[in-house]
Amino acid sequence: MNQVLRGLVNNNQGCRNDYVMHRIQYIIQYSIAYTIARKCDISIKKVFKKYHAELIYSYMNDRGKAKTIRLALYPSFKRDKTFFPQWNNKIKKTVEYKYRDTNPLKRNCYICGNPQHHVMFHRKRISSLHMPYSNIIKEMIRINRRQICLCRECFIKVSQNLLEFNQITKRKLT
Numbered sequence: 749m750n751q752v753l754r755g756l757v758n759n760n761q762g763c764r765n766d767y768v769m770h771r772i773q774y775i776i777q778y779s780i781a782y783t784i785a786r787k788c789d790i791s792i793k794k795v796f797k798k799y800h801a802e803l804i805y806s807y808m809n810d811r812g813k814a815k816t817i818r819l820a821l822y823p824s825f826k827r828d829k830t831f832f833p834q835w836n837n838k839i840k841k842t843v844e845y846k847y848r849d850t851n852p853l854k855r856n857c858y859i860c861g862n863p864q865h866h867v868m869f870h871r872k873r874i875s876s877l878h879m880p881y882s883n884i885i886k887e888m889i890r891i892n893r894r895q896i897c898l899c900r901e902c903f904i905k906v907s908q909n910l911l912e913f914n915q916i917t918k919r920k921l922t
């Protein structure tokens with residue numbers, strides 16, 4: 749019963765109709781109380797007097813060990829005012845990308861390290877490329893990339909193959 753109650757309550761935490769949970773707890777509590785009342789042939793009032801609201805029940809288990817069970821009543825079903833704000837804050841926090849690869853345009857220019865005005869330079873499949881390769885294509889093949897993040901200046905330069913191969917490969921890490 750406690751598992752059922754806990755499961756129901758935990759699942760519904762933060763829900764608008766949490767007060768309904770109070771009702772459900774009440775139903776569970778009373779259904780147990782009624783069962784006891786019928787079994788012992790006593791009134792509900794007496795059940796709660798004898799076993800308290802939590803319906804504490806002591807018994808011996810199979811191994812002769814004394815056990816006590818009680819209904820794990822939730823004392824309050826007031827809406828947890830911190831529940832939604834907490835989640836809200838978590839959602840609003842800016843996410844630090846561990847793998848910056850997920851957003852290639854956030855990276856610096858591959859050649860000069862310029863952190864702004866990024867464009868993607870794409871290359872065709874190797875089978876569709878014609879020799880001789882431009883220097884940027886050579887480099888992209890070397891690092892096995894189909895696209896590379898560049899600033900606008902470098903993009904124009906490499907498009908016209910104005911940069912030497914070693915100017916491209918000596919990337920400036922910032």
Ligand SMILES: [Zn+2]
Nearest residue numbers: 857860899902
């Ligand atoms: Zn650049």
